Amino acid sequence: MRIAVAGKGGVGKTSLAGLMTLILSERSPPVLAIDADANSNLGEKLGLDAATDMAAAMEGLRKGPEGVPKHDLLRQRARHAVAEGDGHDLMAMGRPHGEGCYCFANNVLKDVIGALAESYRHVVIDNEAGMEHLSRRTVEGVDLLVLVSDPSPVGMRSAARIRDLADEVGIGARRVTLLVNSCTPDSREGARRHAEAAGFRNYSFIPYDPRLDVLNMEGKPLRGLERSEAYAAVERFCERLILRGS
């Protein structure tokens, strides 16, 4: 299943994409995690370090060696850009360099990522807040769009805007769901109201978890959280929306 995680900055997209990748790689490997946020650190959450990224692999593609088809060249480079883990691999998109139209580059990239994704049971894409990759459609065929919000009305409205943008640009996600992250028992009722007001019918809560926050602050992989409430909530989410349906 192809799962795209999106939402405004700082709501927990990378943390939740990381946890989903780790849980899915235990339960239903292999998983490809795509870091589509140039400012992000999905690799850090997974304990993986990609040697290069797709933007670097694209550099100079137009001027590549004569006679070698661009797709083949990029496919080779893409393989090199994948960091291998235990049950899951990581590919970072990086930031495209230079100005101008990326149509050519995007189309090649889309094909290459599509071909690469074929060899994984699940693909988890951590998007940047600006939705660049979704709106440039470098990643297609999303089965589940996971919008992440904090419990605030502002977060919910951002999530609703992204939901509507995804609909407009036609990424064609088969299902859309909301994860209300960093919930405390006190914020749940309000969060429920705000989610409903923003037009969400399908949402789940992920509790605030100080241990997760400490690991993030120390720049450590999200390991050893198996008994934490947030981990358990993400696991239930994966069971209900990803594992049961695939």
Ligand SMILES: Nc1ncnc2c1ncn2[C@@H]1O[C@H](COP(=O)(O)OP(=O)(O)O)[C@@H](O)[C@H]1O
């Ligand atoms: N469930 C949670 N419990 C506690 N802290 C969290 C939780 N989810 C995210 N955080 C914290 O929120 C901050 C932003 O998380 P991050 O995953 O980087 O968000 P994003 O990718 O949306 O910018 C980090 O400091 C992280 O530790």
Ligand SMILES: [Mg+2]
């Ligand atoms: Mg992030």
